[in-house]
Amino acid sequence: xxxxxxxxxxxxxxxxxxxxxxxRRCSIRGEPVSGRLTDKGIAWDMVTKPPCNDPYSVELNRxxxxxxxKITGKESSAVADLTAE
Numbered sequence: 001x002x003x004x005x006x007x008x009x010x011x012x013x014x015x016x017x018x019x020x021x022x023x024r025r026c027s028i029r030g031e032p033v034s035g036r037l038t039d040k041g042i043a044w045d046m047v048t049k050p051p052c053n054d055p056y057s058v059e060l061n062r063x064x065x066x067x068x069x070k071i072t073g074k075e076s077s078a079v080a081d082l083t084a085e
Contacts, residue, residue, distance in 0.1 A: 002033070011037040017046060026052035041067060045074075060084065 002015040017033040026048040035044025040061040048054045054076070060069035066085035073079070 003030075007037070013037065013042065017044075019046065019048070021048055021052065023052060025049065026054070041069065058082070 001018045003018070005013055005015040007013045012034060013036070014032060014034045016030050017028050018030060019028040021027045028046065028049060031049075033044050033046055035042055035058075038059070038061075041059070043057070043059045045055065045057050048056070055074040056078075057072045057074060058069065059072075060067040060082065066083065068081070068083045071078075071080050071082055
């Protein structure tokens with residue numbers, strides 16, 4: 001979840017990110033994140049908290065009702081589809 005989103009004139013944004021993981025110690029809770037606006041939505045990079053430290057890229061596309069996209073592991077072959085309302 002992104003909250004406290006602030007968009008800059010250069011098509012970037014800052015926000016606070018909450019991202020839950022299977023290992024609760026690796027979850028991101030209210031941490032600052034920066035990203036960019038894309039032609040279809042938004043995108044950002046993130047790293048889960050220690051002890052995991054897994055880097056990911058997230059892309060979300062705006063839909064009529066909500067968002068869809070994917071998260072891709074930068075150092076692994078992990079890819080997952082995302083849907084948000």
